[in-house]
Amino acid sequence: MSPESKVSSPSGAVASLSEREQFSAELERFEMKPLWLIYRDVLTKQPRAREVPFLWSWNVVRPLLLRAGGLITAAEAERRVLMFLNPGNPAQIGATATLYAAAQLILPGETARAHRHSPAALRFVIEGEGAYTCVEGEKIFMKPGDLVLTPAMVWHDHGNDGNEPVMWLDGLDIPLTAALNCMFLDEFPSLSQTESAPRERSEKLYGRALFPSETLAPAAKPYSPVWAYRWAEAREALACLAQGSAPDRFDGTILRYVNPANGGEVLPSMGCRLQLLRKGERMAAHRHTTSAVYHVAEGSGHSILDGIRFDWRKGDTFAVPIWLWHEHAAPTEDAVLFSVTDEPVLAPLGLLRSEPYPENGGFQAVRSVFQGSR
Ligand code: 1HN
Numbered sequence: 001m002s003p004e005s006k007v008s009s010p011s012g013a014v015a016s017l018s019e020r021e022q023f024s025a026e027l028e029r030f031e032m033k034p035l036w037l038i039y040r041d042v043l044t045k046q047p048r049a050r051e052v053p054f055l056w057s058w059n060v061v062r063p064l065l066l067r068a069g070g071l072i073t074a075a076e077a078e079r080r081v082l083m084f085l086n087p088g089n090p091a092q093i094g095a096t097a098t099l100y101a102a103a104q105l106i107l108p109g110e111t112a113r114a115h116r117h118s119p120a121a122l123r124f125v126i127e128g129e130g131a132y133t134c135v136e137g138e139k140i141f142m143k144p145g146d147l148v149l150t151p152a153m154v155w156h157d158h159g160n161d162g163n164e165p166v167m168w169l170d171g172l173d174i175p176l177t178a179a180l181n182c183m184f185l186d187e188f189p190s191l192s193q194t195e196s197a198p199r200e201r202s203e204k205l206y207g208r209a210l211f212p213s214e215t216l217a218p219a220a221k222p223y224s225p226v227w228a229y230r231w232a233e234a235r236e237a238l239a240c241l242a243q244g245s246a247p248d249r250f251d252g253t254i255l256r257y258v259n260p261a262n263g264g265e266v267l268p269s270m271g272c273r274l275q276l277l278r279k280g281e282r283m284a285a286h287r288h289t290t291s292a293v294y295h296v297a298e299g300s301g302h303s304i305l306d307g308i309r310f311d312w313r314k315g316d317t318f319a320v321p322i323w324l325w326h327e328h329a330a331p332t333e334d335a336v337l338f339s340v341t342d343e344p345v346l347a348p349l350g351l352l353r354s355e356p357y358p359e360n361g362g363f364q365a366v367r368s369v370f371q372g373s374r
Contacts, residue, residue, distance in 0.1 A: 051321035052088035053305035058315025074110040094175035095319040096291035098342040114157035114188030130162010137196030145231025151223035171340040173269035224259035224266040265344040277330035285327035285357035299335035307367035
């Protein structure tokens, strides 16, 4: 189109394209821009995530993590962590747009410095025993499958008093805190906190339906007073639920980790779930506005993520971005998936939305099988 072409709007306003371009260029000097140039790109009919579904195989991650153990000490690294980056948006630190995930290794005899920061964190132990996280002076020894919380601005350090490497999945709300520009870090005055609280205090005091009365006062913290959710107990609860009730059509037999003071999510920015897919179960597909990081806690199976089949087994971690069709199945054995979701962030904003897969009886056709890294 020639620069002289006239364009008009229903109101009768007429201008040449070049006049409009010149106008836009002029606006730049005043740090302004016409909305009409980007309106359709901003206000999309549906979420358009840059992030893609992806899986980090434990077969790949584990040897790399152990290699990192020979390359750098936990002290030198602060945290010996390999981050899981989403290939659709590698410049951002995160597995989804809101959730950061990573694998961390601590070797026997090592300690990781005490600090606190504004991003909230959780870990789910993958392998090894003898390591602890000290949260606000309470030393929590961790076993595989245990979930340990370190909410925003809570002092924490790690150590391994045992005789084997200990590895866990880290989940943090870093992409969110970074987007809010709300990053704070305090270093503890010494390397480690002194153990000032009895072992398992938070579990004994808040995890057993017997509360100090002030816990239920309105000023209660916005996160769970229980630092650790044990695998044995969670797994037992899941088995119990499976016996008494029909599985959810999309999620199978699923439990929420809750804040016992109010029944809400364990952290204001991250919710945790544990779901059982019984041998032979195939759940239907849906999509929702929450994104999630899944970690295979037990068994094997597959998920179909936007038409791609991702086969997974114990130790694997995979990302399901916002508004992505997904369905889970466990054809050959029982499987248990631990997951972290940003649901607590979306819910109070009124942004929760979900849709069942409308075609093919609710199941996706498999277009391809995920092959992993480049
Ligand atoms: C952190 O404090 C830990 O304490 C792990 O284990 C990962 C990633 C970014 C920032 C802080 C931890 C982290 C982190």
